[in-house]
Amino acid sequence: MVEAFLEYLKQFSTSPLSIEEKALLHQAFIPSRLRKRQYLVQAGEPCRNFAFIVKGSMRQYIVDEKGIEHIVQLGVEDWWMGDRESWVKGTPSVYNVDAWEDTQMLLITRQSALELLKKVPAFNEMTCQLDERNNIANQRRLTSSISSQAEKRYAEFIDWYPELAERFPQHLIASYLGITKDTLSRVKRQRMQK
Template identity: 60%
Template structure:
């Protein structure tokens, strides 16, 4: 729970009192997932959001031809879940699976709404998380519709250098919307420039 406490203190201007943090803790449940185990499967309703304590996860969808398309990669101190399904209680179009053995803290939508009534620091943290998520999504959309594959990769390594060590090339290529061969070519060209 120390990681969650640190996260809240980093993302709220006033921090959180010990009493309020005890309240926050009471709403979360701890869960362990083995590598390749699902947090959410397509067709299920996302009933919890998860805060990753240890490990890594990926969120992806599968098209009609069976090809996977990675939507999100996540590591420690990141949140995972399908926002639309979680908010609207609709079946998810995504799969979220542990890429490594993973531990996370989970919270339901109802518990989040109750915490909003009880803890201002938690409200501020969730607002900051939502703002950052919206900014990242806008940048990703802009990049995917207007940036070259080379630019998408260099932006990715500048923004998320830790993810390079945690996920294999084919997963990163899928996240960037390029082929594994294109990513290999880009990496070779970057090495030649050094």
């Protein structure tokens, strides 16, 4: 499974990995699997590992005092999942992260990631580029959620993440967008009529 990550890493660096760097990557990542609905992280526990999805899909969510799930993140192949704050600080997570489908993934601890940042330039380049993309995506999502109507939020979601729209059911997408399932159904109907 680590070979899938090595292939993914190529898009972030122009220089090929050395034999030593490949060995470090093989040592750092732990192949793992989750069955559908099995947790990577449960609220109240620290996030000990971050996951690179090789095959399958996952979701990150919080459950409010009424027991309603609110989707924070959805992920598919070549996406990273975990509670970053908990992983970095070692504090209990407020989120649940579980597999939406049976999932194959590569796990990495915080300590292993810090070692790779020092010793594998391609991993460092990847991390910097992903941090930039993540900040842009979070800023877009925040702006959309505070200033856009449901129709625009859904249109942007489809434009930005077509692979997520195909893999996740309507109720999860609605939760991710901060709208009801009925509102999403109405928005989709209106789009089809145009």
